[in-house]
Amino acid sequence: MTLTQHVRNGWYLGAWSDEIGRTLKQRWITDIPVCFYRLPDQTVTAVEDRCPHRKYPLSLGHLDDDGTLQCDYHGYRFDGQGVCVGVAEQADRPKAALRRFPLVERDGAIWIWPGDPELADESLLPDTSWLTDPNWTHVHGVVPLKARHMLLLENLLDLTHETFLHPTSIGNAAVAATPIDVTVDGDRVGFSRRMIGIEAPPFYEKSCGLTSPVDRWQDGDFYPPGIFVLNIRVAATGTEEPDGFHMKVLYGMTPGRGNETHDFYALGRDYLIDDQELTKFQHEQQLAVMQEDVDALEAQEIMYATDPGGTAESSIKSDLAALRGRRAVAKMLAREQRAQQDARIPHSRASV
């Protein structure tokens, strides 16, 4: 197998909890086909979606009530641990097992570690308690994106694009005009942009009932390779923390197959949490904004894909967080590729 172009030793958002039940769901993650399902005790399981017999997708098979997974091509059967328990054609059990991925299900999100299971470290996950905090409410989903993960990452780490790409909703001149502070902590990259006394962008005018001038904060945290959390605060100018309207947006930037990416999102707020109208409005706006991004990134993807190693890019100061993010991912990838080259024996496919 050629070396992966995606970092695999890292947590990715694999699915929202409500997407996975007692059916088989296929989702490609870092070029690996993954089959998600739940066992009878509701624990979530993810296995490589290739039958060890002749690689038929297990997600096209079926799941028995007792949690046995059957491949519907030649009938290999696997227990809840992914170990082959038998096949109809012969009495002897084929010595085969599925590759199972480390998973963490927390606050309604299922995190997957597609790389070396030994390295999976839960402490690398961001705090997602606001997804279940009774004082918060949120909407979530996933949008397909035909563009490479890095383009999405750079989109989120350089929000100056809001001014140009989202002028009717969340962007206005203040975003591009306000420089960011960029911080780096190990592999993590953070930025903070504090816009003080600015005009309220349309989305916040509507969803918070604010009139200009406002103070608007955007503090982004990138947990490489694929998680981004944006902390937003909007308040009438001069209002002191903790007053004001708080929102958080979690993005799971999960590489799929080739240059496709799953663009997971959750948008939360700590005000008017019972206002269903507002929730609906915010969800529509979020999807509309994401669609603007998706359209842009897909157009951009074509330009990158058709210009491999081509013309040099020009960069400016506001690219700093995105460039640091790029470096963080590139470094992880380099580390991983070195480790793969150093390893004499390929990873075993034994069950975990």
Added chain:
Amino acid sequence: MTSPSATAPDTRPLGSAAAGTPSGTRRGTEFEGTVTVLARQAVADDVVSLELAASSGEPLPVWQPGAHIDVVLPTGATRQYSLCGPVGDTAHWRVAVLREPDGRGGSQWIHDHVEEGGELRVRGPRNNFPLRPATRYLFVGGGIGITPLLPMIAEADAAMAEWSLLYGGRTRSSMAFLPELEGHGERVAVRPQDEHGLLDLAGFLGDPDPSTLVYCCGPAGLIDAVEAHCADWPTGALNIERFAAAAVRQPADDTAEQPIEVELRASGTTVTVPPGLSVLKAVEQAGVPVLSSCEEGICGSCETSVLEGEVDHRDSLLTEDERAANDTMLICVSRARGGRLVLDL
């Protein structure tokens, strides 16, 4: 040499008078013509002051503090020098020229060829650095950047405004016009770096004050530092004039002024990088291919592995950890602390 302003391009549009017209012509308050060097005097290490008068004997146009003139070199290129004599003297102009071995040759030519009794073609004056009225001024001059501040100080003094000057330089002997400044006593703080270290800008500038204007001229590092200190001052309080392309030509700290030896180990060659030239450019000139794009230390294209030597990081991209590791550098802007680097090129 001194003080083309941030806004002044190197070459200004020529007036209508053809170059070579023997006597001065005037366009509005501007003069273009030949001046005679009445006096040439060394005023510091590598700094000469020149006293000029119109060769025709006519009076020169009046000017205001902060003004500069263009000196037109025999090559047709121009260099800007701040006027630093007494305002109101229409018989003479004074400029001071620092010899810059690695400049584009203008100051060298003046140092080597201009003698008492000789002639120069000049244009001007123009003013991109005017002194606005205020009750209190803080002047910060670095090196030859003192020149536009001298007439400003005289003006502030005459207007009985409160003022003080912080004057930095590498060494005392490199700092021009110290005797003239001595008469101002406590108001002038002379702070050569080899005696006092870095300028205490925080102490000198103090807290933002709406009645004070700050005027600064000097190398880019100094101007950047003053800009940073004045970030919270009211808009317009800080007035600066930069040397042209000063970022590389006149770095603020001493190490930058040293040439550096850069061994390109993989290519088996060593290049000497003079001050004013980037490592990137020197490597390119040596015929070793290297990627680059922004040439400002932002994009990371020119990142190069460092095998030996201590890097003086001047980019915006690397993190503190990456800098401290000293194993990589952005060669478009960064240099060496110890004068020598070995790169994996």
